[in-house]
Amino acid sequence: MNALVPLPVVVPLLGAALALLLARWPALQRTVSVACLTATLVVAVTLLVQAYRYGPVVVHVGGWPTPVGIVLVADQLAALMLVVSSAVTLCVLLYSIGQGQSETGESAPLTIFHPTYLVLTAGVTNAFLAGDLFNLFVGFEILLAASFVLITLGGTETRIRTGSTYVVVSILSSMLFLTAVGLVYAATGTLNMAQLTQRLDALPADVRLVLQLMLLLAFAIKAAVFPLSAWLPDSYPTAPAPVTAVFAGLLTKVGVYAIIRAETLLFPGGRADRILLVAAGLTMVVGILGAVAQSDMKRLFSFTLVSHIGYMIFGVALGTVAGLSGAIFYVVHHITIQTTLFLVAGLVEERAGSTDLRRLGGLARVAPLLGVLFFVPAMNLAGVPPFSGFLGKLGLLQAGVAAGGPLPGALVAAGTLTSLLTLYVASRVWNIAFWRAPRLATAEPVVRLPALMVGATVALVVLGLALTVVAGPLFDVTGDAAADLRDRRPYVRSVLPWLTP
């Protein structure tokens, strides 16, 4: 079973190389990409089952003993993230293939799209599986390098303008991360996360705090936590729809994942929790107020994305098992829903010629299916019962109430307010774009939306609904993962059997 662990990284990377070689045969290239991502999904599901039943699956790359060599760890959290991310990337890939087939697609994917997309996937999976900090950094760099290419795809003026913001901010956060890695190594002499749990505990509290804040700063830029979130709504919306969707779904969540790892494994019960709580509250409220002011669908969703990152940070900062469990559930939910919404925005653009709310109207009558596809995930995001968004928020708010105290209480209030404002934003989009008299931004004759695009979106909407149905078992898994994270010993024991206290 251990042999499976590197596959989610290796398969997409080899697939990328193959896809690059097959650039002249688009059909073959598409087949390779889809096959690779399907294989990744299957492997990820197997790993999750393994990790849930028997504990973390570990592989020592190259057979080197642990503190010397690199280690890949698929514990429950990592495996769960792998499953969700590969399912979502597969759906988005199918969507982009569908978009390539439509005649109106002005942003038709180039031959470079598939290899880059696979490299992006490999970076994301590598970051999830990384068992040491430097490998996590490398994972981040792989996905960033791929995302740079994807966000400036085509090299038009707008994309270069917004892309340069994204590139510079990402490079800066990488530099911060690298500095933190260097400092952690200087302080402890290791970068292996399991070994770090012991050595960091032995450090003076102030040194630990500095290291923790450095790492959190780097991760918070990637996760778009409030004071560091301004880059996101400026850079995401102009990219092609599938690219924006996968960025929105995955890239920020990799940052959240890294924050979860840092806060549980490396610095449990850290002194940064209060700062994180305040940042979480501000992220929620400021993000959603930004969304209220927007008049473009994609930008609006970018702001809801920022806002809902706050929920996850809230759960992590609470530090309780219930909070962590809620946060992990919310990550799973939010990856699915946010990606779906951006795909729907892409469909709207395809059908109506624009995502600008000022130029849209009456879509529900013109394209009823599109209306349903928007309505369900939008209500899900806003947290209307019985959808998974409601369950995730409920879990987090309960954890907040259980934690007690004025600050968690304020956060619960902020969370409720954000949920209501999200509902307001979602219904505003619905009122303006989907009700009213039909008004389209394009005068072109009606083209049928490619079946594959609609199909992929439907699949993701159904996945979002399925999260509601399986919420019980899923909460078991996230609860289990959260308990393991809090405990730390299962992780350390599986990586360094002889070091366990």
Place this chain on the structure above:
Amino acid sequence: MSATGAGPNLALVVVVGVLVGCGVTLLLERSLTRILLGVVLLGNGVNLLILLGGRSGMAPVVGTAPTGDLSDALPQAMVLTAIVITFGLTAFLLAVSYRAWYLTGDDEVPDDLEDRQVRSQAARNEVATADLGGEGPDGDPEQVDPGPARRRRGDGER
């Protein structure tokens, strides 16, 4: 960390400080070329910093010197990786700034258009997108009472 050999030496620490300081200053500029130079300086500063984290000493080849005198090989390996990554990122940034210059004639990073629009609307106290209920029932005959009413009206006109 350093049992033997030279610890972090002051000159190197100062160099790191100067590189990072200059890099950050350049990053605050608006022109992409200067930002690029800032990234180069910052990247090199950070790479040197990593190198400082390990023990210095002889070449880390077993057998050439007593084990205690060897330098720490791990930061060197990490720095090599980091240099390659920084190089790649720099090359991409260079391409972006060239493209920006090619398309617009300069390589300044402009303000975001939508941001400016939202700000000017806020200054004029306007709503971003009016959602005033708009047309009302009459504005869109199909919406409230479809079919019959409109057909009758149509008949009357004929």
